[in-house]
Amino acid sequence: MALLEVKNLGISFGGLRAVDEFSVSIEKGELYGLIGPNGAGKTTVFNMLTGVYKPSNGVIMLDGQNITGKSTIEINRAGIARTFQNIRLFKAMSVLDNVKVGLHNHYKYSTAEGVFRMPRFFFTEKEMDKKAMELLSVFELDSKADFLASNLPYGDQRKLEIARALATQPKLLLLDEPAAGMNPNETAELMNTIRFVRDNFDMTVLLIEHDMSLVSGICEKLSVLNFGQLLCEGNTFDVLKNPEVITAYLGD
Amino acid sequence: MGFLNNLINGISLGSIYAVIALGYTLVYGIAKMLNFAHGDIIMVGGYVIFYSMTSFQINPYISVLLAVIACTVLGIVIEKIAYKPLRQATSLSVLITAIGVSYFLQNSALLLFGEKPVNFTSVVNIPSISLFDGQIVITGETIVAIIISILIVVGLSLFIKKTKSGRAMLAVSEDKDAAQLMGININRTISLTFAIGAGLAAIAGALLCSAYPTLQNTTGAMPGIKAFVAAVFGGIGSVPGAMIGGILIGVIEILGRAYISPQLSDAIVFAVLILVLIVKPTGLLGKKIREKV
Amino acid sequence: MSNKATLAKAKMLKPQTKQSFTTYIMVIAAFVIMMVLSSTGNVSSQIEGLLVPLCVYSILAVSLNLTVGILGELSLGQAGFMCVGAYASALFSIATNESITVAWIRFPLAILVGGICAAVFGILIGIPVLRLRGDYLAIVTLAFGEIIKNVFAALYVGIDSNGLHIALNQADMNLAEDGTEIIRGALGVKGVPQDSTFVIGFVLLMITLIISYNFINSRTGRAVKAIRDNAIAAESVGLNITKYKLITFALTAFLAGLAGALYSHNYATLQAAKFDYNMSILILVFVVLGGIGNIRGSVIAAIVLTLLPEVLRSINNYRMLIYSIVLIVMMICTSNEKARNLIISVFNWLKDQIIKLKNMIIKPKTKEVK
Numbered sequence: 008m009a010l011l012e013v014k015n016l017g018i019s020f021g022g023l024r025a026v027d028e029f030s031v032s033i034e035k036g037e038l039y040g041l042i043g044p045n046g047a048g049k050t051t052v053f054n055m056l057t058g059v060y061k062p063s064n065g066v067i068m069l070d071g072q073n074i075t076g077k078s079t080i081e082i083n084r085a086g087i088a089r090t091f092q093n094i095r096l097f098k099a100m101s102v103l104d105n106v107k108v109g110l111h112n113h114y115k116y117s118t119a120e121g122v123f124r125m126p127r128f129f130f131t132e133k134e135m136d137k138k139a140m141e142l143l144s145v146f147e148l149d150s151k152a153d154f155l156a157s158n159l160p161y162g163d164q165r166k167l168e169i170a171r172a173l174a175t176q177p178k179l180l181l182l183d184e185p186a187a188g189m190n191p192n193e194t195a196e197l198m199n200t201i202r203f204v205r206d207n208f209d210m211t212v213l214l215i216e217h218d219m220s221l222v223s224g225i226c227e228k229l230s231v232l233n234f235g236q237l238l239c240e241g242n243t244f245d246v247l248k249n250p251e252v253i254t255a256y257l258g259d
Numbered sequence: 260m261g262f263l264n265n266l267i268n269g270i271s272l273g274s275i276y277a278v279i280a281l282g283y284t285l286v287y288g289i290a291k292m293l294n295f296a297h298g299d300i301i302m303v304g305g306y307v308i309f310y311s312m313t314s315f316q317i318n319p320y321i322s323v324l325l326a327v328i329a330c331t332v333l334g335i336v337i338e339k340i341a342y343k344p345l346r347q348a349t350s351l352s353v354l355i356t357a358i359g360v361s362y363f364l365q366n367s368a369l370l371l372f373g374e375k376p377v378n379f380t381s382v383v384n385i386p387s388i389s390l391f392d393g394q395i396v397i398t399g400e401t402i403v404a405i406i407i408s409i410l411i412v413v414g415l416s417l418f419i420k421k422t423k424s425g426r427a428m429l430a431v432s433e434d435k436d437a438a439q440l441m442g443i444n445i446n447r448t449i450s451l452t453f454a455i456g457a458g459l460a461a462i463a464g465a466l467l468c469s470a471y472p473t474l475q476n477t478t479g480a481m482p483g484i485k486a487f488v489a490a491v492f493g494g495i496g497s498v499p500g501a502m503i504g505g506i507l508i509g510v511i512e513i514l515g516r517a518y519i520s521p522q523l524s525d526a527i528v529f530a531v532l533i534l535v536l537i538v539k540p541t542g543l544l545g546k547k548i549r550e551k552v
Numbered sequence: 553m554s555n556k557a558t559l560a561k562a563k564m565l566k567p568q569t570k571q572s573f574t575t576y577i578m579v580i581a582a583f584v585i586m587m588v589l590s591s592t593g594n595v596s597s598q599i600e601g602l603l604v605p606l607c608v609y610s611i612l613a614v615s616l617n618l619t620v621g622i623l624g625e626l627s628l629g630q631a632g633f634m635c636v637g638a639y640a641s642a643l644f645s646i647a648t649n650e651s652i653t654v655a656w657i658r659f660p661l662a663i664l665v666g667g668i669c670a671a672v673f674g675i676l677i678g679i680p681v682l683r684l685r686g687d688y689l690a691i692v693t694l695a696f697g698e699i700i701k702n703v704f705a706a707l708y709v710g711i712d713s714n715g716l717h718i719a720l721n722q723a724d725m726n727l728a729e730d731g732t733e734i735i736r737g738a739l740g741v742k743g744v745p746q747d748s749t750f751v752i753g754f755v756l757l758m759i760t761l762i763i764s765y766n767f768i769n770s771r772t773g774r775a776v777k778a779i780r781d782n783a784i785a786a787e788s789v790g791l792n793i794t795k796y797k798l799i800t801f802a803l804t805a806f807l808a809g810l811a812g813a814l815y816s817h818n819y820a821t822l823q824a825a826k827f828d829y830n831m832s833i834l835i836l837v838f839v840v841l842g843g844i845g846n847i848r849g850s851v852i853a854a855i856v857l858t859l860l861p862e863v864l865r866s867i868n869n870y871r872m873l874i875y876s877i878v879l880i881v882m883m884i885c886t887s888n889e890k891a892r893n894l895i896i897s898v899f900n901w902l903k904d905q906i907i908k909l910k911n912m913i914i915k916p917k918t919k920e921v922k
Contacts, residue, residue: 057788083790095785097778099845108778111771112790118799121770122763128770135771153567175789293687341880348887350686354626355840358833359879366873480829484698487691520720522706522737529695536688537680 008071010035010211011179016055016065025051026235029065033179033228038205039213040226040243044255047232049215050092053181057089058082070178084112086178090168090185092215098157102148105156105167106139109174114138142170145207146200162193166200173208180204182214186221194218198225223247231255263395265517266510271401271470273509274408278463279486280493280501281415282456288432288496289452292350295357296337298483299364300457304330304464305474306372309379319382326461334457335450342453343446361480368476376478381469400470407466411459412502419498424451432496481525485512488532494545503543572765575848579761582855583754590750602862604818607753608811609858611760613838613850615807620836621845622768623800624780625686629677629693630835632700633670633805635827637812639704639735641666642744642822646734649745659747663756663813670809673700674802682797697832704824709735740823741816748818756814757851760807764847767803776800837875840882 011033018026026048033039041049054060056067058079067075074085088109097105114135116127143149146166151159156167165185172180185201186194198221204210216222222229222243229246231238233255239246246252279301286294307326311317317325341360345353385399419425430438431448439445460479467482468474485508493504508528516524535542586603589595612630619627641662652658673696681692708724710717712731719725727733735741767773775796779786783793816822838857842849857875861868884891 059784079787080790080792083788089788091785091788095782095788097781097785099781100774100777104774104777108774108786108791109789111775114771116771118767118770118772121772122766124766131771171785171789287687293691341884344884344888344891348883349624351620351624351626351844352883352887354687354690355836356880356883358628358836359876359883362833362872362876363880366876370869370873484691484694488695491688491691520706523702523720526699526702526706529699532695533677533680533692536684536692540684540688 009033010037010070011056011213012066012068013056014066014068016052016062016067018051018055018060018063024235026055026232029232029235029237031230031237031240033211033213035178035211036205036209037211038201038225038227039211040222040229041213041215041232042217042222042229043232043238048235049232050183051235052232053089053183053215056082056181057087083175083177086176087181088172088175088177088179089181090165090172090183092183092187094164094168096156096164096167096171098155100156101152102143102154102156102159102167103136103139103152105171106142106174107135109171110135110138113176139174142174145203146170162189162197165189165197169200169204173204173210177210179211179213182212182216184215184217186216186218189218191220194221197221201225219247261517265513267395267397267401269510269513270506271398271404271509272513273489273506274404275463275466275470275505276482276486276489276509277408277502277505278411278459278466279482280490280505281411281498282459282463283487283490284493284495284497284501285428285452286456287490289428290342290449292342292353293357293487294342294453294456295354295483296360296364297456297460298479298481298486299361299368300330300333300460301464301467301479301483302368302474302476303333303364303479304461305379305468305478306368307461308382308465308468309377309474312380312382319380319384323382323462323465326464327458330461330464331454331458334453334460337457338450338453343449365476365480372476374475376473376475379468379472379474381472382465383469398470400466404466404470407462408502408505411462412498415455416498424448428452485525485528488528491532491542492535494542497542497544500542500544568765568769571848572761572769575761575765575851576758578848579754579757579851583750586750598862599859602858603750604748604753604814606855606858607750607757608815608818609835609838609854610757610851611811611814612808612835613842613854614757614760614764614847615804615811616835617839617842617845617847617850618764618767618800618807619804620839621843621847622773622780623776623797625682625797625801626690626836627693627801627804628690628829628832628836629697629700630804630808631827631829631831632693632697633674633808634812634815634831635697635700635704635824636673636805637666637670637809638816638822638827639741639812639824640669640809641813642741642816643734645745645747645817646741646743655745655747658745659752659817662747662817663810666813666816667806667809670812671802671806674805675798678798678801682801683794694829694832697827697829701824701827704735704740705738707735708733708737738823738825740821742821744816744820744822746817746820748814753814756810760810761847761851763803763807768847772796772799834875837879840879844886 009032013029013031016026016029017024029052041052043049051060055062058077058081061076065075066073069085069087072085074082097108114131116131120127140149140152143152146169148163148167148170151163156164159167169182169185186197189197201212202225205212226243228241229243230240231246231252238251238255239249279297282297283294286292286297304326307329308322311322311325312319337360341356342353345356381400383399383403385402387399388397419429427443427448428451430441430443431445435445486505489504489508490501492507493500493502508531511531512524512528515527519527590600612634616627616630619625644665645658645662648658677692677696681689706720708719708722710725710727710731710733712728714728717725717727722737775791779791779793779796787793838854839850841857842853861871885895
């Protein structure tokens with residue numbers, strides 16, 4: 008059975024049908040791309056998958072569990088983590104703390120144990136530091152652990168967002184335009200990182216991207232959205248050759 | 260008959276709250292900020308009328324007009340100096356600034372006019388109406404307050420629907436970025452909103468001080484906050500909502516004062532706010548706002 | 553890698569620990585100096601009378617900073633929570649005055665009662681409001697403060713052989729001959745034992761500081777800061793926003809309740825009118841001037857701004873006007889780059905002028921320039 012099984016997902020804002028009858032099936036360990044022109048509804052799909060928007064119809068199954076219409080928090084706990092198109096870091100916090108917030112639900116001690124500095128506080132914090140530094144070193148951010156998140160260069164901010172999402176120990180990672188604003192070198196590096204994450208964390212990745220070098224470089228399968236509807240899907244190579252897709256991107 | 264009298268007084272006070280609440284609702288709808296200083300502009304309007312009538316012997320109606328002009332200018336100046344630099348700031352910073360402006364107005368007035376309340380002469384010279392052998396008395400102030408508030412609500416609704424500037428205000432309140440892309444001048448629209456709000460506050464000042472004829476530096480603060488409660492009650496951002504909310508809050512306050520406890524009337528009004536926010540946070544006529552992700 | 557990790561961790565923890573310990577040492581030093589000065593008779597009675605209020609205001613400022621600086625929400629009800637703490641602890645002390653005769657047992661209990669009652673109110677207010685937009689919290693806490701003040705000012709409570717009597721005016725209480733009035737409406741509570749001392753105030757301030765710093769630098773505090781920085785991202789990593797907002801808000805109320813207890817046991821009578829909107833704003837001024845999110849700054853601002861008007865009586869009339877301007881200027885400068893640069897350039901200009909002036913003074917026969 009597929010890890011993510013989406014059937015006939017749709018949502019309307021007022022009279023506008025933003026996404027209609029969207030279906031996708033992603034196998035465990037796949038690197039899947041969601042592409043389409045601006046305004047096609049890609050981020051809206053992400054927002055429905057993560058519970059930011061409640062879909063008006065359709066079903067979302069994650070690992071056999073129905074998560075349709077659940078809250079963002081419940082969905083994160085069920086195993087979906089994401090990054091955002093316009094980076095949303097905890098800007099006034101350190102790089103390390105950003106990742107430690109991601110670890111929040113997996114390393115626990117109570118507020119009282121924290122305030123009164125009980126043994127579990129010291130023990131758990133130490134474990135969290137260790138785990139967070141491990142994650143940061145994957146993204147080569149460990150040397151910048153005590154920087155303020157807002158002081159990181161743009162590319163590092165995108166990487167930190169991925170690290171924070173991974174810290175929540177998801178089954179499925181959603182990346183919303185991870186290469187936006189990166190130069191070709193940074194993009195190439197990012198591609199390696201995403202592959203590394205998939206291989207070493209046993210991760211399934213669904214990403215939205217406009218950078219075709221990244222899409223064709225790492226995605227194994229693609230779905231193309233146009234005007235809120237699925238235009239086509241399949242292997243990356245086939246989809247990118249599809250004349251309909253080329254028309255949708257370049258116009259007539 | 261006592262109940263009817265209280266009800267009339269409530270509607271009279273409520274009409275004044277409605278005029279103040281309109282200012283809150285417009286500014287909140289368009290600039291997305293809670294303008295704490297709005298209530299204190301009422302006080303400034305009151306002092307302008309008072310000094311123009313006593314020191315310069317100017318006709319009451321012209322005094323009110325002067326107050327409207329003075330407050331409109333004040334509203335625009337406050338927006339330009341204190342709020343405009345904070346367009347990109349967090350709502351926390353904007354709120355604290357607004358509280359600062361409110362305190363600035365109150366304490367400037369304290370230093371300029373002293374802390375002793377002055378006796379305000381009513382600007383209304385319509386005689387009271389007595390019904391049922393004087394058992395029910397409707398004062399001229401009440402009649403004027405109700406008529407003026409209805410005129411303002413109707414006028415403002417027409418202004419927003421029919422004029423270009425009004426529609427620009429509507430567009431900015433819906434989506435600032437989209438409105439800007441459509442060629443609407445955001446800064447000018449926000450300035451206009453503050454100007455209208457402050458002008459209305461001056462009229463509210465004239466009505467409030469005529470009905471309750473003492474004036475001091477804190478005169479506007481409490482009615483201002485209660486009018487905000489009225490705006491929330493009616494649904495923030497809605498013009499008719501402000502009117503309905505205003506009247507309801509006025510009636511609740513007066514009835515609470517008469518039948519429950521005079522000391523607790525303010526507490527009752529605020530308890531209504533908390534209740535509304537629990538039961539229907541968008542108010543009677545408000546809309547839900549969706550945040551973009 | 554683990555070696556590198558521990559190294560970086562050591563680097564991480566340092567600034568936080570250093571920050572809190574500097575504050576503790578500063579407060580302890582100030583306390584010791586005041587105690588020495590006071591025991592050698594070098595403190596005027598005017599300052600002596602301010603020692604407990606200084607602790608009260610510092611605690612209030614630190615606790616409000618948790619909500620304003622760490623949670624990023626505005627509360628205007630600090631005086632309301634303080635009022636709850638003041639009344640609850642005062643009533644506890646009066647009720648147990650005869651059964652617990654030892655003040656050093658009774659007073660800590662009274663303080664705890666004050667704190668817990670305030671925290672309960674914090675939770676009751678927080679539940680409906682904290683899920684709404686931030687501005688509503690400000691207006692509801694303001695409303696709450698006014699409700700509390702008005703209710704206590706309207707309340708008459710008395711006790712006699714028939715039990716407790718609660719009414720909205722004196723006559724309705726129907727107290728028997730042997731009865732005593734506890735709360736007398738606007739006149740408030742009389743006969744609160746004056747248990748507050750500078751030493752207890754200092755201890756409470758230290759407890760407040762330790763709780764606050766430990767809270768901020770813990771798992772919960774981290775979650776709260778994350779919610780402040782970006783609520784949508786915080787939700788996306790599975791944080792329950794309402795829960796953490798509520799915890800912070802309740803903690804702020806609890807600490808304000810402690811301050812209220814300290815305050816009410818410092819004077820013989822207690823009146824609700826003291827806990828008005830202006831008090832809440834005053835505490836907010838301390839927080840903003842000390843730096844939003846800066847705990848040490850809150851203590852310094854509370855102390856300086858409480859002492860200054862007492863020392864310089866002449867500025868007392870202009871005090872609130874100056875505060876209001878400070879609020880506006882601080883906010884504009886922290887949020888607007890242009891304004892910040894303008895202020896910096898004004899400062900630089902002033903510096904240049906001072907240097908010029910210095911040069912002129914060194915030369916003879918030049919008039920002083922204003």
